[in-house]
Amino acid sequence: MTAAARTDNTTHLRTRRAARTATVIAGPSLVLAAAPLYLAPYATTTLTRILIFGLLAASLDLLVGVVGLPSLGHAAFFGVGAYAAAWTAGHSTASPMALVVAVLAAAVVSLVAGSVAVRSSGVFFLMLTLAVGELMQQAADSWASVTGGSNGLYGVPAPSLWGHVVDQPATTYWYVLTFFVLGMVVLRLASTSSPGMVLRGVRDSEIRMRALGYPTTRVKLGAFVVAGAVAGLAGGLLAAQQRLVTPADVGFTTSALALLAVVIGGTGSWWGPCLGAALVIVIRDMLGASIDGHGPLALGLMFVLVVYLMPAGIARFRARRNVS
Amino acid sequence: MPTTQIAVTAMVNGLAVGLLLFIIAAGLSLIFGMMDVLNLAHGSLFLTGAYLAWWLGGEQQTWPSLARAVVAVIVVGAAAGGLLSLMTAPLSRRSHLEQALLTLGIALVAADILSALFGDDVHATEPPPGLGGTVVIAGWTYPRYRLVLIGVAALITVGVYWTIERTSMGALFRATVSDRDMVATTGVDPRLVRVGVFVLGSVLATVAGLLGAPIYHARPGLDTTILVLALVVVVVGGLGSIRGPLVAALLFGQIESVGRAVLPGLASFLLFGTLAAVLAVRPRGLFVLTSGARR
Numbered sequence: 001m002t003a004a005a006r007t008d009n010t011t012h013l014r015t016r017r018a019a020r021t022a023t024v025i026a027g028p029s030l031v032l033a034a035a036p037l038y039l040a041p042y043a044t045t046t047l048t049r050i051l052i053f054g055l056l057a058a059s060l061d062l063l064v065g066v067v068g069l070p071s072l073g074h075a076a077f078f079g080v081g082a083y084a085a086a087w088t089a090g091h092s093t094a095s096p097m098a099l100v101v102a103v104l105a106a107a108v109v110s111l112v113a114g115s116v117a118v119r120s121s122g123v124f125f126l127m128l129t130l131a132v133g134e135l136m137q138q139a140a141d142s143w144a145s146v147t148g149g150s151n152g153l154y155g156v157p158a159p160s161l162w163g164h165v166v167d168q169p170a171t172t173y174w175y176v177l178t179f180f181v182l183g184m185v186v187l188r189l190a191s192t193s194s195p196g197m198v199l200r201g202v203r204d205s206e207i208r209m210r211a212l213g214y215p216t217t218r219v220k221l222g223a224f225v226v227a228g229a230v231a232g233l234a235g236g237l238l239a240a241q242q243r244l245v246t247p248a249d250v251g252f253t254t255s256a257l258a259l260l261a262v263v264i265g266g267t268g269s270w271w272g273p274c275l276g277a278a279l280v281i282v283i284r285d286m287l288g289a290s291i292d293g294h295g296p297l298a299l300g301l302m303f304v305l306v307v308y309l310m311p312a313g314i315a316r317f318r319a320r321r322n323v324s
Numbered sequence: 325m326p327t328t329q330i331a332v333t334a335m336v337n338g339l340a341v342g343l344l345l346f347i348i349a350a351g352l353s354l355i356f357g358m359m360d361v362l363n364l365a366h367g368s369l370f371l372t373g374a375y376l377a378w379w380l381g382g383e384q385q386t387w388p389s390l391a392r393a394v395v396a397v398i399v400v401g402a403a404a405g406g407l408l409s410l411m412t413a414p415l416s417r418r419s420h421l422e423q424a425l426l427t428l429g430i431a432l433v434a435a436d437i438l439s440a441l442f443g444d445d446v447h448a449t450e451p452p453p454g455l456g457g458t459v460v461i462a463g464w465t466y467p468r469y470r471l472v473l474i475g476v477a478a479l480i481t482v483g484v485y486w487t488i489e490r491t492s493m494g495a496l497f498r499a500t501v502s503d504r505d506m507v508a509t510t511g512v513d514p515r516l517v518r519v520g521v522f523v524l525g526s527v528l529a530t531v532a533g534l535l536g537a538p539i540y541h542a543r544p545g546l547d548t549t550i551l552v553l554a555l556v557v558v559v560v561g562g563l564g565s566i567r568g569p570l571v572a573a574l575l576f577g578q579i580e581s582v583g584r585a586v587l588p589g590l591a592s593f594l595l596f597g598t599l600a601a602v603l604a605v606r607p608r609g610l611f612v613l614t615s616g617a618r619r
Contacts, residue, residue, distance in 0.1 A: 123362060131556060131600065252552070294436055300431070302429070
C-alpha cells in the first residue's frame with residue numbers, strides 16, 4: 001500500500017467513525033430535544049434531573065468502564081462543580097460562565113485528589129476516593145461562609161442567556177440538554193481517541209502498557225481529571241436546575257448511586273450509565289414518593305438484586321479485569 | 325482551665341475514642357483482611373447496637389437494662405454476622421466492587437429499617453447510675469463514663485488481640501487467611517471459619533455501638549460516619565493485621581480529639597489529611613501482613 005493510499009484509508013476510517021459518532025449522538029439528541037413538547041412540566045423536570053445524573057454516571061463510567069478504576073467518591077467533583085456554579089451565579093454572573101467556573105474548579109480539585117488516588121489500585125482506590133468524597137462533604141458542611149453549611153446554598157439565580165432568564169421547566173431542560181450533549185461528546189472523545197485506547201490498555205494490563213513505554217500513571221490522572229471536570233459540569237447543571245446545593249449532593253450516597261447507575265446500565269458503554277441513571281432517579285424520586293418515602297429501601301434492594309441477578313451487567317467489566 | 329488540664333482531657337478523650345474505634349475497626353479488619361470481604365454494612369451494625377442500647381434502656385440506662393442490652397447486642401450481632409456471611413458467600417470469588425455494591429445495598433436497607441423502627445430523632449442515652457457524672461482526680465474533672473469506657477474497651481482490645489494472636493482459634497483464622505485449602509485438608513471446614521469470623525466481627529461492631537451510645541447518640545447517618553472512620557483506620561493500619569488497626573485507631577483518636585481542642589473545625593480535615601499523607605508515603609498502610617496470599 002502506498003503512503004498516500006494509507007493516509008487515504010486512515011482518513012476514510014476517521015471520517016466514518018466521526019460520522020457514526022455524530023449519528024449516535026444526534027439521533028437520541030433530537031428525540032430528547034422534542035421531549036418537553038409532549039411531556040407535562042413535572043415529567044420534563046424529572047427528565048432534566050435524569051440528564052444531569054446521567055452525565056455524572058457517564059463521567060464516572062470513564063473511570064470504571066474505560067480505565068477500570070471504580071471510584072466511591074465521584075460525587076465530590078459533582079459537588080465542587082455545583083457549589084462553584086451556585087456561588088458564581090449568586091455573587092457574579094448566572095451566565096454559562098458559571099458552568100465554566102464549575103468545570104475549572106472540579107478539574108483543579110480532581111487533579112489534586114487524583115494525583116494521590118491514581119497511584120493506588122483495587123480496594124485502596126475505593127478507600128481513597130471514599131475519603132476524598134468524605135473530605136468534600138466535611139468541607140461543604142463546615143465552610144459555612146462559602147457553602148452555607150448544612151443548609152446549603154439556596155435561592156441560586158436561574159441561568160441567564162443574553163439577558164433571557166432560563167427558569168421554565170422546558171427552557172431549563174433545553175439548557176441542560178445542550179451541555180449534557182457537550183459533556184457526552186467530551187467523554188466519547190476521551191474514550192475513543194488514541195489516548196482513550198491507551199486507557200483501555202491500562203485497564204486490561206497496566207504492566208504491559210508500562211512496559212510498552214506509556215506513562216500509565218499520567219494517563220490515568222488525565223482520565224481522572226476529565227471525568228472530574230465533566231462531573232463538575234453536571235454539578236453546575238444541578239445548581240442551575242435545582243437552584244439549591246446541599247452537602248448531600250457531595251456525599252457518599254450520591255457517589256454510591258452514581259456507581260449503581262453505572263453498574264446497572266453496564267460499564268463501558270456510553271448510553272448504559274444514562275439508562276441506569278434514569279432507573280435510579282425514577283426509583284428514588286417517583287417510586288420513593290409513592291411508597292411513603294422508602295426510596296432508600298427500594299434502592300438498597302436494587303443494589304442487592306443487581307449484584308445477585310445481573311452479573312452480566314458487571315461481567316463485562318470483570319471479564320476484562322481478569323485478563324490482567 | 326489551665327492548659328495542661330485541657331491537654332490531658334483531650335488526650336484521655338482521644339484514648340477513649342481511639343479504643344472504641346479499634347473495636348469497630350477490628351471487626352472490619354478481621355472480615356476484610358481474613359475473608360477478603362469489604363463489608364460496607366459494618367457501620368449499620370454499630371448503629372443497631374446504639375439503638376438497642378437506647379431502646380432497652382431509654383434515656384437513662386439502669387443496670388438491668390444494661391445487662392439486657394449486652395445480651396441483645398451479642399445475639400443480634402451474631403445473627404447479623406451469620407446472615408452477612410451467608411449473603412456474601414456466593415461473591416467470594418468476585419471483585420471487591422461487587423461486594424461493595426452488595427453490602428452498600430444491605431446498609432441502605434438497614435438504614436431504612438432502623439429509621440422506620442426508631443424514627444429520625446437523635447436518641448441520647450445516659451449510662452446507668454454509678455457510671456455517669458464526673459470524677460475529680462487531683463483537681464482534674466472528667467466524665468466518669470469515658471474512664472469506664474477506656475477500661476472496658478481496653479479489656480476487649482486485649483481479649484481480641486489475645487484471641488487472634490495466642491489461641492488455637494486465632495491460629496485457625498490466620499491459617500485460613502494464608503492457605504484455605506491447607507486448612508480444609510486438616511479436616512476443618514473453611515466455611516465454618518468464615519461464619520465464625522463474620523460473627524465475631526459483627527458482635528464487636530454491635531458491642532461498640534452499645535459502648536458508644538452515650539457518646540455518639542443513636543441517629544440516622546451515624547452508620548456512614550462510623551463506617552468511614554473504621555475504613556480509614558483499617559486502610560491506614562494495613563490489611564489483615566490486628567496490630568495495625570490498633571496503632572491507627574489510637575493515632576486517629578488523638579488526632580481527632582487533640583485536633584478538635586487545638587484547631588476546632590479542622591479536626592475532620594486533619595483526619596483525612598493524615599489518611600492521604602500516610603497513603604501517599606506508604607500506599608499499602610502502616611503495617612502490612614507480609615506472609616499470606618493477599619492480593
